[in-house]
Amino acid sequence: MTVRTAALVGAGVIGASWAAAFLAQGLDVIACDPAPGAEARLRQAVADAWPTMERVGLAPGASPDRLAFTTDPAQATGMADFVQENGPERLPDKHRLFAVLDAAAAPEVVLASSSSGLRPSDIQSACRHHPERVLIGHPFNPPHLIPLVEVVPGERTSEKAVAAALSFYTGIGKRPIRLRAELPGHVANRLQAALWREAYSLVERGVATVEDIDAAIAHGPGLRWALLGPFACQHLSGGPGGIAHTLRHLGPPMEDWWRTLGDPGLTPELTERIVAGMADEMGDRDPAVLAAERDELLTLLLAAKAATTTLQ
Numbered sequence: 335m336t337v338r339t340a341a342l343v344g345a346g347v348i349g350a351s352w353a354a355a356f357l358a359q360g361l362d363v364i365a366c367d368p369a370p371g372a373e374a375r376l377r378q379a380v381a382d383a384w385p386t387m388e389r390v391g392l393a394p395g396a397s398p399d400r401l402a403f404t405t406d407p408a409q410a411t412g413m414a415d416f417v418q419e420n421g422p423e424r425l426p427d428k429h430r431l432f433a434v435l436d437a438a439a440a441p442e443v444v445l446a447s448s449s450s451g452l453r454p455s456d457i458q459s460a461c462r463h464h465p466e467r468v469l470i471g472h473p474f475n476p477p478h479l480i481p482l483v484e485v486v487p488g489e490r491t492s493e494k495a496v497a498a499a500l501s502f503y504t505g506i507g508k509r510p511i512r513l514r515a516e517l518p519g520h521v522a523n524r525l526q527a528a529l530w531r532e533a534y535s536l537v538e539r540g541v542a543t544v545e546d547i548d549a550a551i552a553h554g555p556g557l558r559w560a561l562l563g564p565f566a567c568q569h570l571s572g573g574p575g576g577i578a579h580t581l582r583h584l585g586p587p588m589e590d591w592w593r594t595l596g597d598p599g600l601t602p603e604l605t606e607r608i609v610a611g612m613a614d615e616m617g618d619r620d621p622a623v624l625a626a627e628r629d630e631l632l633t634l635l636l637a638a639k640a641a642t643t644t645l646q
């Protein structure tokens with residue numbers, strides 16, 4: 335199905351960012367959110383993101399004026415060819431919402447949840463009509479800039495719905511991946527959690543400061559990870575022998591390192607050390623300025639990647 339109108343159910347942080355992404359791709363968007371003042375906040379968030387979207391590139395006909403708003407999820411869903419749900423991250427809320435969405439949407443319309451951690455099988459259990467079109471379409475914040483979307487089918491999700499979601503996200507310039515199992519945190523957040531576990535452990539063990547660990551990533555492997563994933567980096571590290579050579583050569587030491595990785599708990603002492611370490615690292619820098627500079631660089635990086643033939 336060609337998607338011309340997308341519904342956004344829930345217009346908070348993620349819903350508003352999706353709105354900018356969808357509108358920039360020339361879609362008609364109908365958003366819904368029952369919170370007082372939600373429409374004004376959404377329109378402001380889209381207006382704030384629009385200069386960035388113009389730099390990233392607008393599809394023909396793209397306009398913030400193509401955003402409509404209602405407080406009624408059934409009305410939004412009934413008008414849409416694709417539904418992206420961004421309500422509160424609590425299963426009872428998702429159940430109430432998905433029962434409404436399932437009743438209101440045409441049978442072939444995909445109902446994608448942005449949920450960061452809930453199982454799609456649990457969400458789709460609220461859908462009596464067509465649970466086979468329910469799945470997770472988990473974006474990475476902010477979805478108007480970050481291309482990754484994790485598509486996770488539940489036990490009752492059809493291959494047709496998975497294919498439709500992958501095709502929709504690809505068509506709007508996203509980089510979806512399809513997961514083969516439902517796990518808390520999907521894939522990208524689990525990978526982050528694995529790194530954070532060791533980072534927290536290194537601070538706990540006094541091996542390095544918060545600032546040095548941030549430097550170790552931001553001025554080291556993080557630069558490569560924005561271009562190639564961890565496996566492709568290992569492949570290139572192996573020279574002509576590729577990852578097979580890397581694993582013969584560096585695999586055994588890597589296994590030794592795995593055996594010494596930490597398993598910290600978030601004790602009050604460790605939390606205090608992390609918070610104090612972050613204050614040292616920030617100094618008198620304004621986090622809002624830092625975030626704006628990060629987003630500006632991210633826009634340039636995305637444009638530079640899009641201009642290559644191999645790093646897209």
Ligand SMILES: NC(=O)c1ccc[n+]([C@@H]2O[C@H](COP(=O)([O-])OP(=O)(O)OC[C@H]3O[C@@H](n4cnc5c(N)ncnc54)[C@H](O)[C@@H]3O)[C@@H](O)[C@H]2O)c1
Binds near residue numbers: 419
């Ligand atoms: N914030 C992130 O970094 C992030 C990243 C990826 C995915 N997510 C996921 O996106 C979803 C939304 O997260 P968020 O950070 O935008 O939360 P948020 O609190 O900013 O927004 C949730 C919105 O849902 C609205 N809402 C409540 N009941 C509703 C209803 N019945 N119908 C429609 N809207 C309703 C609220 O008024 C609110 O505006 C969650 O499932 C979360 O796990 C969040």
